[in-house]
Structure formats: C-alpha cells, structure tokens
Amino acid sequence: MTLIVCESLVRIYQTGPVEVQALQGLDLVVEKGEMIAVVGASGSGKSTLLSILAGVDAPTAGRAHVEQWDLLAMSRADRVRYRRHTVGFVRQQTASNLIPYLTARQMVDLPMTAARTSAGERRKRSAELLEALGVSAYADRKPGQLSGGQQMRVAIAVALANQPHVLLADEPTGELDTATSAEVFGALRDVNRDLGVTVVVVTHDPAVSGQVERTVAIRDGRTSSEVLRRTATADDGGTHVIAEEYAVMDRAGRIQVPRDYREALALTRRVRLALEPDHITIRPDA
C-alpha cells in the first residue's frame, strides 16, 4: 500500500525581492512499512520536503498526499489532527525537540495529554516507548542530564507518543559520533521493524544511508536518483549486499542525467535519443 505520494512538488520561499525555489517539481512514492533515507547536498531541499510531509510547512504547488490527507488542501483543524496522529517529526537540532525543564517521561506524556489520552494509557505507553528505545533507565532525567544519543532516543519516543504511522527524522545522527549514530540508527530500524512505522530519514551520513534498502537522492529540489539494496546469497552460501542505482523519471518522462555522465560525453543542450529493442541510447549532438 502506498503511504506517501509527492508529484511535481514545488515550494518557493519569498524573502523580499528574492525568490528561492527550494523544491522544483519533486516526485516521491513511499510504501507503507518502508524505511528510506533521503540524501543530497546542503540546500538541495531535504528539510523543506520533510517539513511539508510533517505538516509544518505548506507546498506552493504540486501534489502531496499522506494516507488520506491532501497536504495542499488541509484546513487548520485537519493540520492539527494530521500532526498529532498521522506523523511524528524529529527536528534537525536535537535540543529543539526537547523541553529543558521536563523529564523524559513527562516529555513523552505531553503529546498524549494534548490528544486527551487517559492517564493510565499514557503511563503504559510512555513506559513502553522509553523501553523500546532503550532509555527507560533515564525516564526521570531532564535533557541536560542525558547524552546526545540518549536525547535523540527520547526525541524519537516523543515523536512516537501518539502512535503515528509515519516517522520523519531530519538528520537524527548529525550531531553524534559514529558509534552513537549507529546506535540511534539501529533504534530507528527497530521502530520500523517492530512497530511497523514507516520511516523517512534525512541524512548526510553515507554509513547511515548504506543501511536502508532504499536511498532517494535529491538534487536542486528534485528527486534525481534512487539506490536500491538487496541481500544476495553467493554460491558458497555467504551473503552480500548489492546496491543498484536508478535514475528517477517523472510522469512527463523527464530524467536527470548525472553530471559525470554529461561531462564524460560533453552532452549539452541537445542530445540524440534512439529507441532500441530493450533500451534507449543518448548521444551527443555532433
């Protein structure tokens, strides 16, 4: 079942006379239960995409659906409901997800109180979530008494408090060392596998993106390529991961030819296309 669909998604920021096209016709499909990584250079539009999916920011044009919700046509009340129940959002700076004067348990409790969950249910669920994320021993500590990795795990537990179907995490390992970031990423994978939550993670970290089955690359506000990974078994019984890169084609048939391919063959404005029985060739115009 398809959970997230973005088609030709556009987000333009206007600051005074300056217009920034953060998303320039982005296409993305995510199936229920998937865990994907979104990668791309700084400024390519990753955070913008995540804020739109989180219902925090609104697209300028195009189509964006998450479950039954049309993100371009939501009323203010729908948006509150959507943010409370459908998606959980872990923001880029760890500290912005946490409240300095509350304990981990109180922070996980807060979104459930807003959703009018009963006290008994809140107690039960916050204990389960802190346990699932391996931070139950720190339930009574405040953010200042937790390490970076523990803070991030608590932030993930807070995002999952109202049992959302989708978890969006913006650079969850950006501020952590390699060992801690592997642990936090492991926690996200557990959440995906054990709770069945669909996970979309924005990351700069190749070690992180190498651990998910699907990585979507964004370039200049568009999805440019996808890497799919699968585990293959060799003749000797050993297993290894095969990663294959695909270009992404939009509904109008547009694809981005990677820059190194263009440069290698000096492809510029015009190219020759030819249809062969089972493939298409692209040649320089000369």
Ligand SMILES: Nc1ncnc2c1ncn2[C@@H]1O[C@H](COP(=O)(O)OP(=O)(O)OP(=O)(O)O)[C@@H](O)[C@H]1O
């Ligand atoms: N609120 C805003 N107002 C104006 N421009 C913005 C705003 N938010 C983002 N932008 C611009 O939109 C573009 C995409 O930004 P975005 O933060 O989505 O990229 P990113 O890929 O997440 O980058 P990073 O990895 O550095 O976080 C950038 O050029 C950025 O300067």
